[in-house]
Amino acid sequence: MRRISHASLAAAWTLGLGACRGASPEQADTAPASVTAAVEANAAPSAFAICKSCHSVEQGKTVIGPSLFAIVGTKAGAVAGYSSSPAMKASGLTWDDATLDAYLASPMKTVPGTRMTYAGQSDPAKRAEIIAYLKTLK
Numbered sequence: 731m732r733r734i735s736h737a738s739l740a741a742a743w744t745l746g747l748g749a750c751r752g753a754s755p756e757q758a759d760t761a762p763a764s765v766t767a768a769v770e771a772n773a774a775p776s777a778f779a780i781c782k783s784c785h786s787v788e789q790g791k792t793v794i795g796p797s798l799f800a801i802v803g804t805k806a807g808a809v810a811g812y813s814s815s816p817a818m819k820a821s822g823l824t825w826d827d828a829t830l831d832a833y834l835a836s837p838m839k840t841v842p843g844t845r846m847t848y849a850g851q852s853d854p855a856k857r858a859e860i861i862a863y864l865k866t867l868k
Contacts, residue, residue: 774863777856780848787867795846799867801825806841817843830861 774782784794791797796812803826807819821841823829833840834857836850851857 775856775859777851777853777859778863781860784846784848798864801867802830802861802865815841815843815845817841818845825864827861830864831857834860 774787781798786793786797787799788797789799790811791799792809792812796809796814801809803824806821806823806825806829807814818841823833823841825833829840831854834851835854837844837846837848839850851860
């Protein structure tokens with residue numbers, strides 16, 4: 731099944747509504763600001779692109795790593811249907827803002843023995859974008 735991005739959906743919605751009111755595609759090439767903002771508010775930030783290579787944001791869908799759906803506020807190593815490393819299970823961490831920030835900065839330093847081989851995101855602003863996005867996955 732092909733997935734449609736939020737931006738594509740917004741563009742299709744805009745063109746469709748423009749056609750309904752008799753506008754040409756050239757006249758209907760932009761969505762109302764409120765719709766564009768709502769679509770972009772739930773879109774993954776560009777900094778999340780590397781996360782998607784191993785993680786799904788769909789509930790219960792495991793790729794290489796566990797699904798990140800509704801991960802914020804949960805105990806580390808407790809994603810149903812995913813076999814976390816013993817180190818992650820024993821970490822005692824809860825995925826809150828501070829823990830996510832530390833883990834995204836340096837996963838192997840935060841949880842020695844983790845299976846996540848990602849070196850980390852050194853840019854605090856990009857980590858904040860990722861964390862903000864994770865909070866929308868409910």
